[in-house]
Amino acid sequence: MDRISVFNEYVRRKGLKNTNQRMVILETFLGSKSHYSTEDLYMKLRKEYPKIGYATVHRTLKLFAECGIAIELNFGDGQTRFEPLIADQHHDHLVCTSCGLIVEFTETRIERLQEQIASQYNFKIERHRHELYGLCSDCAKKQG
Amino acid sequence: MDRISVFNEYVRRKGLKNTNQRMVILETFLGSKSHYSTEDLYMKLRKEYPKIGYATVHRTLKLFAECGIAIELNFGDGQTRFEPLIADQHHDHLVCTSCGLIVEFTETRIERLQEQIASQYNFKIERHRHELYGLCSDCAKKQG
DNA sequence: TTAGCTTCTGAATGTCATTTTCAATATCCT
DNA sequence: AGGATATTGAAAATGACATTCAGAAGCTAA
Known part of the structure; x- marks a missing residue:
């Protein structure tokens, strides 16, 4: 649908x-x-x-x-x-703290580790948020 | 110090x-x-x-x-x-969406995967945010 | 220690994104 | 179409955070 x-x-x-x-x-x-x-x-x-x-x-x-x-x-x-959002297409984000560029990533190995953590703590996960903040390649070049 | x-x-x-x-x-x-x-x-x-x-x-x-x-x-x-914050003691969070409980976790394997992703996209990571939202065991029991 | 300069404090006010209000309008159901 | 109900848009309210300012307090040098 x-x-x-x-x-x-x-x-x-x-x-x-x-x-x-x-x-x-x-x-x-x-x-x-x-x-x-x-x-x-x-x-x-x-x-x-x-x-x-x-x-x-x-x-x-x-x-x-x-x-x-x-x-x-x-x-x-x-x-x-x-x-x-596209159903079943979860992804997380890289965010450039200088120019604001947002890049999406997926990593199933991280998703699996998350599930392990959740079960360790007896949490029932509904959603998560995973963001990496830093400089994109362009901004890293410009700003050293 | x-x-x-x-x-x-x-x-x-x-x-x-x-x-x-x-x-x-x-x-x-x-x-x-x-x-x-x-x-x-x-x-x-x-x-x-x-x-x-x-x-x-x-x-x-x-x-x-x-x-x-x-x-x-x-x-x-x-x-x-x-x-x-304790120096060099990074951790991420499990957040209960029902009672607000916050539990801390660390997972070095996730940290390593993050670095891989960053280098894939040529990002220079400064910090990150990783939060798992859901029900803690108590709230899961209460609310089914 | 004190004078004198600078920063800090707390109350009030400003700011900005978001949310709510409300009267007019549009939609939906029969 | 008629009537109940939801929606709209402008304006005002809200709430978290930030700033202002005059009086208070901390710091430095003599």
Whole structure:
């Protein structure tokens, strides 16, 4: 089931309504590989739909996270970012602390070790966050 | 060098001053295993030192992070927490999403894999964040 | 020790992302 | 279509964090 269907399904099940704004936001959100903050997406949408409200964008992004087609990311810069999520395609992030570049990685060996740790402590893991912060190759060159 | 000395050293080197409030905050901060938010520590201190200000607690915690005797943690609940840090004793966290329990873990195999990933992408890692979210054994029992 | 300079403190205020409110509007169901 | 209910967008509220400022306290040199 694609993400648009997942969203529609969720909206129906919850007795919510399917509005133009939500569709427009969804399409724009899915049609990019970016990690949008509310601000980012709002600015992008405003070019084509000047009447759209900031609060609507924000509420809709939260809704995406709620229904599982997006996840909230928080890299500690005081801005929550939202990332379109593909079912069963988990990944983690490398974040350049200089230019803000975000690179995704997956490492199944780490995932397995996580499970071991969880069972050691009798935790039932729901999700995790794993971020590596440092300089990307370009910034490392520039800044020594 | 213990953490009090590290702090005093830092204060001296930076031309800052050694005040009563800072000492009181430092002692309380180090004398607990908690992961304090500014609010938490402020409330705790207030019992014994009612005149201490929120801003002072907050500024001092930032100072601890600055001089390396604490790190800022962010578990995505909108509150920055500060953790007393022991030099060379890095660890990551298991966080119970139900009761808020925080358990620390270390796993050198994961650390090694991280380094491999970083070099794959030509990143120069400065720090990382690795958190596993889920239910602790108690909450898992209670909530099924 | 004191004078004099600098930093610190605490209360108040500012800032910024996010959330809520509310009246007008749009959607959905029958 | 009619009517109940959710949504929208502008504005205001919230909450964590940061800054300001005047008075207080720490530091340094003589």
